[in-house]
Amino acid sequence: MGPHSSSHLPSRTSHRPSPSVPDSLLILFVFSETRWKVGGFRREAMGVRTGPLEKLIERAGGCAIIDGGLATELEALGADINDPLWSALCLVSKSDLIKQVHLRYLEAGADILVTSSYQATIPGFLAKGLSIEEGEFLLRKSVKLAVEARDDFWKHLHKNSKHNYNRALVAASVGSYGAYLADGSEYSGHYGTDVNLGKLKDFHRRRLQVLVDAGPDLLAFETIPNKLEAQALAELLDEENIQIPSWICFSSVDGEHASSGESFKECLDILNRSDKISVVGINCASPQIIENLILMFRKLTKKAVAVYPNSGEVWDGRAKRWLPSECLGDHSFEVLAKRWRDSGASLIGGCCRTTPSTIQAISRVLKNES
Numbered sequence: 001m002g003p004h005s006s007s008h009l010p011s012r013t014s015h016r017p018s019p020s021v022p023d024s025l026l027i028l029f030v031f032s033e034t035r036w037k038v039g040g041f042r043r044e045a046m047g048v049r050t051g052p053l054e055k056l057i058e059r060a061g062g063c064a065i066i067d068g069g070l071a072t073e074l075e076a077l078g079a080d081i082n083d084p085l086w087s088a089l090c091l092v093s094k095s096d097l098i099k100q101v102h103l104r105y106l107e108a109g110a111d112i113l114v115t116s117s118y119q120a121t122i123p124g125f126l127a128k129g130l131s132i133e134e135g136e137f138l139l140r141k142s143v144k145l146a147v148e149a150r151d152d153f154w155k156h157l158h159k160n161s162k163h164n165y166n167r168a169l170v171a172a173s174v175g176s177y178g179a180y181l182a183d184g185s186e187y188s189g190h191y192g193t194d195v196n197l198g199k200l201k202d203f204h205r206r207r208l209q210v211l212v213d214a215g216p217d218l219l220a221f222e223t224i225p226n227k228l229e230a231q232a233l234a235e236l237l238d239e240e241n242i243q244i245p246s247w248i249c250f251s252s253v254d255g256e257h258a259s260s261g262e263s264f265k266e267c268l269d270i271l272n273r274s275d276k277i278s279v280v281g282i283n284c285a286s287p288q289i290i291e292n293l294i295l296m297f298r299k300l301t302k303k304a305v306a307v308y309p310n311s312g313e314v315w316d317g318r319a320k321r322w323l324p325s326e327c328l329g330d331h332s333f334e335v336l337a338k339r340w341r342d343s344g345a346s347l348i349g350g351c352c353r354t355t356p357s358t359i360q361a362i363s364r365v366l367k368n369e370s
Contacts (some may be wrong), residue, residue, distance in 0.1 A: 052169060052217055053245045053278055056111055057304070059166050063341045063366055066112045066171075066308050066349025067105035068359045074101060076355075084127065084182055088120035091138045092128070095145055102149035108356040109363025111166045112347070113150060114220055117142040118175040119182075121207060136210045143214035146170040164367055171247075172216035174233075176223045177203055186284075187251055189225035189260025200232035205240070212242060219246040223284045226260035227267045237276035247279035247306050247347075255289030256296075264293075268300045281306030284351045287328055287336055288312070291343050298344040306347035307340055311354050330361035337362040 057064045071087040077097045083089045090098050098116045105113060117139055125135030150168045157163050177200055178186030185191055211219070219242065221233050230248055237246060248271060251259040258267055271277050280303050282293050287309040297305045312328040328336075337348050348366070350358045 064111040067110040068350030068354035086119040104356040106153040108360035113146045115142040118173040139210045140214040169217035171218035171220040172211040186223045221248040234274040245278040249281040249283040279304045294343040304346040308349035310352045334365040
């Protein structure tokens with residue numbers, strides 16, 4: 001295989017340390033007028049919803065289930081991901097583990113698989129000594145692994161006609177600029193005065209093009225901490241004429257605002273003007289603040305709402321460690337998932353430190369009542 005093996009990768013001892021890639025490398029993925037057009041879903045802002053995501057939600061009884069934390073499961077399988085690439089490191093050397101995790105979530109009842117590309121960026125791969133071509137190969141591979149897992153699982157199910165599963169969709173994960181920086185700014189929204197709209201679009205553009213070309217069913221923009229990046233992504237989807245459903249999920253610390261402190265009204269006013277964005281929501285936040293955020297979002301948008309919080313533990317982005325706090329068990333997620341659905345969420349799942357057991361609990365309670 002083209003990418004370097006694990007023996008070429010330097011060891012790391014801290015969790016998600018900051019990469020040492022200069023801003024000048026960002027010019028390497030400002031590619032000229034390439035446009036990737038993928039057929040399929042295009043939601044009109046006020047039109048009839050007939051795309052694959054809406055059909056999945058309908059088949060799922062009004063609330064589809066997103067998978068859970070990837071990194072936690074990779075570590076449980078023996079992967080060492082103390083690295084700037086975080087879980088994306090396994091794309092380089094242990095991709096079989098990624099597929100195993102996808103299969104575990106499918107077995108648990110996930111309707112949507114999120115790819116391992118959250119922290120996979122071209123400058124991040126360049127910092128590892130990989131070429132641009134190798135980095136793009138690994139981005140495509142993240143989609144391929146999820147698609148293969150979905151197809152293998154579905155083929156196996158067809159041997160047994162009696163089951164309660166939906167054919168899952170694959171969402172290509174696009175982490176925020178702060179996730180690439182790995183300095184905790186995805187939870188503060190403070191990117192510095194030199195980061196503007198154009199720089200954020202340049203950062204995301206080539207990764208978006210490559211991921212879309214790989215053929216996912218959906219795009220998942222995750223842990224977006226501020227209005228500026230949300231605007232950059234909305235404009236980029238339009239500039240690239242992306243034709244597959246997209247969701248944009250924000251991070252929130254206080255349960256009232258985006259992590260930057262900006263109001264969600266400001267953020268959603270921008271996204272509401274885009275017919276490229278089908279879903280808005282919250283991820284990587286405390287489960288205790290989710291219900292109020294769903295109710296707030298339902299007042300601020302007509303788009304579907306997605307929520308996939310952490311286990312209840314709190315990540316300290318500066319200290320790069322999980323702080324002692326309440327970790328909710330599966331029963332708590334069963335209770336909360338019903339409340340989130342009843343409050344208006346159309347997509348529910350888990351983020352950091354949640355497991356297939358968490359998703360199985362959510363699936364059990366939601367699918368049994370649908």
